[in-house]
Amino acid sequence: MRFSLSLSLMLWLASFAVGCAESGTSCGKKALLLWPDAKGEYQFQSVPLSTSPHRLKSEAAEVYFDAAYSPSGYRGGVAEPRLTNSNGLCVPMDADSSLAVNAFAQFESLHRFEKRLGTVSQLSWPRKVGVQIRMQDQNGLSHNNAHYISDFDVIAVVPFSQPGLPLALNQGILAHEHFHAHFQSQVLLRLDRLRPVISWVENLFNPLFPMKPTPDQTGDDLWSVVGMNSFVLRGWNEGLADLFGSIYTGDPEIMGESIPQLAASRSLLGPVGPLFTGADVRNVLVRSLNPRKSLMDMSYQQGTQLARLLYRLASIHPEDAPAFLRRLMLRLPEIAPRIEPRYKSGVMDFEMILPILLGDQVDELDDEACGLIEQVVSKAMMQSEFARCLNKSY
Amino acid sequence: MLKQIVLITVSSLFPASVALASVKWDVGLGLESRVQSDVNPDFADFKTAPQLFTQVRMHPWAVLVEFGHEEGRTDSGGFSVDTQTVSLGAWGRYAFIEPERWSPFVSAGLGGNFDRVVSRYGKAEDERRGTRLFAGTGGGVGVALWKVLLLEGEARAVLVQDRVMPLLTFSFRAGVRF
Numbered sequence: 001m002r003f004s005l006s007l008s009l010m011l012w013l014a015s016f017a018v019g020c021a022e023s024g025t026s027c028g029k030k031a032l033l034l035w036p037d038a039k040g041e042y043q044f045q046s047v048p049l050s051t052s053p054h055r056l057k058s059e060a061a062e063v064y065f066d067a068a069y070s071p072s073g074y075r076g077g078v079a080e081p082r083l084t085n086s087n088g089l090c091v092p093m094d095a096d097s098s099l100a101v102n103a104f105a106q107f108e109s110l111h112r113f114e115k116r117l118g119t120v121s122q123l124s125w126p127r128k129v130g131v132q133i134r135m136q137d138q139n140g141l142s143h144n145n146a147h148y149i150s151d152f153d154v155i156a157v158v159p160f161s162q163p164g165l166p167l168a169l170n171q172g173i174l175a176h177e178h179f180h181a182h183f184q185s186q187v188l189l190r191l192d193r194l195r196p197v198i199s200w201v202e203n204l205f206n207p208l209f210p211m212k213p214t215p216d217q218t219g220d221d222l223w224s225v226v227g228m229n230s231f232v233l234r235g236w237n238e239g240l241a242d243l244f245g246s247i248y249t250g251d252p253e254i255m256g257e258s259i260p261q262l263a264a265s266r267s268l269l270g271p272v273g274p275l276f277t278g279a280d281v282r283n284v285l286v287r288s289l290n291p292r293k294s295l296m297d298m299s300y301q302q303g304t305q306l307a308r309l310l311y312r313l314a315s316i317h318p319e320d321a322p323a324f325l326r327r328l329m330l331r332l333p334e335i336a337p338r339i340e341p342r343y344k345s346g347v348m349d350f351e352m353i354l355p356i357l358l359g360d361q362v363d364e365l366d367d368e369a370c371g372l373i374e375q376v377v378s379k380a381m382m383q384s385e386f387a388r389c390l391n392k393s394y
Numbered sequence: 395m396l397k398q399i400v401l402i403t404v405s406s407l408f409p410a411s412v413a414l415a416s417v418k419w420d421v422g423l424g425l426e427s428r429v430q431s432d433v434n435p436d437f438a439d440f441k442t443a444p445q446l447f448t449q450v451r452m453h454p455w456a457v458l459v460e461f462g463h464e465e466g467r468t469d470s471g472g473f474s475v476d477t478q479t480v481s482l483g484a485w486g487r488y489a490f491i492e493p494e495r496w497s498p499f500v501s502a503g504l505g506g507n508f509d510r511v512v513s514r515y516g517k518a519e520d521e522r523r524g525t526r527l528f529a530g531t532g533g534g535v536g537v538a539l540w541k542v543l544l545l546e547g548e549a550r551a552v553l554v555q556d557r558v559m560p561l562l563t564f565s566f567r568a569g570v571r572f
Contacts, residue, residue, distance in 0.1 A: 027524075034473065034513070041518075044513055044515075054557075054558050055558060064434070066432075066433070067434055075436075076436040077434070077435040078435075079433050079434065080431060080433060081433055084509040085525055085555065086511075086523060090556070091509075091511050091513075092511075092513075093509065093511055094433075094468040095470045095474065096470075161471070162471055164471055165471060165515065169473060
C-alpha cells in the first residue's frame, strides 16, 4: 500500500510538474500594460501579443533586460518577465517585468504599423531592444535617455529616474529611436564612403559608446565641410524621427510625458521658422565658445523646425498623416544620391532635404501647404523646387 | 475537531500503519530563501521570506502545510507596482529515521501563490488578483531536540506556473512538537 501510494504520488507529481513546465504560458497571450487610450492618455489595458510574454521574442522584436551588448546585438537570453495569471491575463509582477513586456508589445505594434505603411522591408526584423541597459557616460551611470546604436543596430533604453513616464513605456520616444534605424539604413549607409565620419559624429550624440577614431578623425574635423554636414544630417535624422514618433502615436509632443523640460522645445505644435543655411551653420561654429555643443544643439533645433513643417503638412494631407509619412519614408533612399555631390564641396542648407522628401508631392501641394513651405525655405528654393506654389495665391 | 478530521483522513490513507499514539504535531516558523532567475535569465535573484508551518507526523510519513506572505514595491520613474503574495503549500514527506536523531527525509508537494498586483501611474491605477500554482520535490534533514524542539533544513526544486525556469528554495524551520 505504502509503495503503491508512493508510486502513484510520484507519478502524479511528475505529470503535474511536466504539465506545469509545458504550460508556462497559462496566462495566454494578453498582457496588462500601461498603454495610451484613444485620447492618448496612458491607462492600464489588456494588450494582445503575438506570443506569450514569458520569453520576449517574436518575429517583430527581441527584448533584453540589463544586458551587455556586442557586435551581434545583445548578449545572453531574451527577457523572461515575472507574471501572474489573472483570469487569462498576464500581469507583470514588478516594474522591471512591466517595462520589458511593454517594450516588446510596442515593437510588435511598430512592426504592424510598418507593414501597413509598406516600409517594413527597409529594416531587418526582429528588432533588438535593450531595457534598463546600464552604461557609463561622462557623468557616471547614464539615466533618462534612449539610444539607437547604429554600429550594433540595437536600441538601448537606460534606467529612468525622473518622476514621469519611463522611457521604456513612452511609445513616441521608442518610435523615435526606431526611426533612426531607417535613416541609418536608407540614408547613412548609402553614403558609404562617409561612414567613418558619421560614426565619429554619432560619438558626440551617443557619448556612451566611444568608438576608436580612425587616424583622420580628430577634433579638427569639426571645421571641415564634411564635419559640418554631418551635423546637418543629424538634424534631419532627429527631425524625421520626431515626425515618425508623432505620426505613429498621434501625439505631436512625444517628449512631454517623460521629459517635460524638453516638451516645449521639441513640440511639433510650436512655431515654424526658416531653416538654417550652410552659412548659418558656419556661423554657429565660428561664433561659439563650445562649438561641439553648439552644433549639437543646432542639429536638434533645426530638426524640430523641419519636423514641425512636415507635421503640419501631414495634418493637412488629403489622405491622412500615415499616408504622408509613408510617402516620405519611401523617398529616404533618394537622399544620399541627391546630396552626395554637395556633401564634400560645401556646407548644406537644412532646406535641401525638403524637395527630396516632397519630390513626388510638389504637384499636389495646395495653398495651405505652399504657405507653410514658404515660411521655412528660401526664395531661391521656392523658385527652383516649388515654383508651382508661386502661381498660387496664399 | 480538526485533529479528529486529520487523523481519520490520514488513517484511511495509511490503514496498515496507523498508530494513533505515534501521531505528532509540529508548529513553528520557517525562513525560506529562494533562488530564481531574474528578468534577465542569465542572472539569479535571491529572496528570503518568512513562513508559518504545521506538520502532522506518523513516522515515517508526514504532511507539512506552509503559509507564507510577502510583499514589495518596485518602481521606475512615476510608474510603480505593488505586489502581495500569499502562498499555501502542502508537502508529503518520508523520513528515513526517527527524528529523535538527525533524520533525513524526502518530500513532494504542491500549492498555490495567490497574488495581488496593484499597478500605478499618475491617476491610473489597476488592481489584479492572480494565481500561480506550484509543485516540487525536495529533501532535507531534521531533528527533535529533547523530543520537543524541532529543527530542520530543506532544499527544494519547485516548478511554478508562468515561470519559465524552476525555483530553488532553501528553508530553515524551528518549531515545537506536541
